[in-house]
Amino acid sequence: MKRAFPIFAILTAGLLSYGLYGALVQAPTEQTMGDVQRIFYYHVPSAWTAFCLFFVNLGASIVYLLRRNPKADALALVCAEVGVVFCTVVLVTGPIWARPVWGIWWTWDLRLTLTLVLWLIYVSYLMLRRFSSSGQTPVMAAVLAVLGALDVPLVYFSIWFFRTQHPQPVVGGGGSIDPRMLHVLLMNWLAFSCFAMLVCWSRYRLEILRRQVEETQALESLLEAGNSR
Amino acid sequence: MTYLFAAYVATWVIHIAYLAHLTRGYARLKREIEGLNKKR
Numbered sequence: 001m002k003r004a005f006p007i008f009a010i011l012t013a014g015l016l017s018y019g020l021y022g023a024l025v026q027a028p029t030e031q032t033m034g035d036v037q038r039i040f041y042y043h044v045p046s047a048w049t050a051f052c053l054f055f056v057n058l059g060a061s062i063v064y065l066l067r068r069n070p071k072a073d074a075l076a077l078v079c080a081e082v083g084v085v086f087c088t089v090v091l092v093t094g095p096i097w098a099r100p101v102w103g104i105w106w107t108w109d110l111r112l113t114l115t116l117v118l119w120l121i122y123v124s125y126l127m128l129r130r131f132s133s134s135g136q137t138p139v140m141a142a143v144l145a146v147l148g149a150l151d152v153p154l155v156y157f158s159i160w161f162f163r164t165q166h167p168q169p170v171v172g173g174g175g176s177i178d179p180r181m182l183h184v185l186l187m188n189w190l191a192f193s194c195f196a197m198l199v200c201w202s203r204y205r206l207e208i209l210r211r212q213v214e215e216t217q218a219l220e221s222l223l224e225a226g227n228s229r
Numbered sequence: 230m231t232y233l234f235a236a237y238v239a240t241w242v243i244h245i246a247y248l249a250h251l252t253r254g255y256a257r258l259k260r261e262i263e264g265l266n267k268k269r
Contacts, residue, residue, distance in 0.1 A: 020237075039236040046240070085247045089240050096236040199248070206255055213261050220268060 005201065012198050015191035022184035030181075039097040045189035046089040047115075049196050051152050053083030054122065058149035061142035073138045074211070076145060077129055078203045080122050082196055087119045102165070111166035114155045121148035 023041035030037035060076035063069055094112065095105040106112065125144050129137060159166050177185070 035230055036232050038233050042237060042240050082247075085243060089243050092239045092243065093236040096232050096239065100232050195244075199251075203251060206251060206258065210254075210258055213258055213265070216265055217261070220265065 005198075008194070008201075009198055012191065012194040015187070015194055019184070019188040019191040022187050027181050027184040028178060033101055036097060036100050039093055041184055041188045043090060043093040043097060044185060045192045046086045046093065048189055049192045050083045050086035050090060051156065052193065053079045053086065053196060053200075054118075054149055054152050057083060057122075057145050058152075061145035061149075064138060064142045065146070070138075070211070071208075073142070074204060074207045076142065077126075078200050078207055080125050080129075080145065081203060082200050084119065084122045084126060085199075086192070086196065087115070087122065090115060091119055107165055109165040110162050111155065111158045111164050114151060114158055118148070118151045118155055121151060 019041070023038050027038065027041065029035060057076045057079040060072045060079065063072040064076060094115075098107075099105050121144070125141055125148060128144060129141050132140070134140070158164060159168055
């Protein structure tokens with residue numbers, strides 16, 4: 001496992017570099033929007049990666065609710081945290097694309113608003129985990145995660161079923177895309193997924209270690225209290 | 230081009246900031262472990 005991490009990190013760095021090269025050089029320039037369309041190669045894969053992480057968070061939360069497995073709870077926390085980072089990228093790169101294309105940074109369009117709500121739900125989840133000292137925090141967080149995950153399909157399908165200002169889906173949903181653009185898009189998704197896995201791996205190890213340190217500190221305090229009597 | 234670079238730079242600033250936050254957390258944990266080892 002110790003050897004696998006640096007190998008996976010090098011592989012991910014290679015994929016990210018190739019993805020960046022593809023986005024800036026390999027992909028053809030879009031006729032209407034020009035170079036600004038290339039934001040799409042970071043914006044869309046970040047959104048898909050965030051959705052995947054929120055689904056893993058949902059699965060881990062359900063496992064925790066059913067079995068009270070602390071490892072599932074740690075995995076849920078890690079996926080929510082990394083998912084919020086990717087969702088932040090989506091919410092930042094979206095307006096940077098919208099300004100030159102729509103002429104505005106933000107509009108209260110259904111897709112955009114639901115994405116902001118999704119981000120707020122998972123930020124609330126992380127704040128609950130960070131600031132609640134109740135022993136029931138993991139259970140409350142897991143319930144919030146199950147309810148919060150309902151927003152993921154709403155965000156994804158909002159542009160399929162409602163008339164919105166957000167561009168229509170280019171993959172599935174009847175949209176069409178140049179095969180070279182699709183290749184770069186999928187390559188960047190693979191690269192960002194590997195990067196997310198790498199970050200989750202590190203964060204998971206950190207979380208397990210943090211819990212072990214907290215348990216040891218609690219035991220030490222108990223022993224000290226016992227000795228002082 | 231400015232918007233494109235702004236988006237790509239913003240993406241990596243967000244990711245690097247999070248990685249820096251993780252590194253700080255790991256360093257703090259390491260100090261706590263050393264503290265516990267000293268107590269023993």
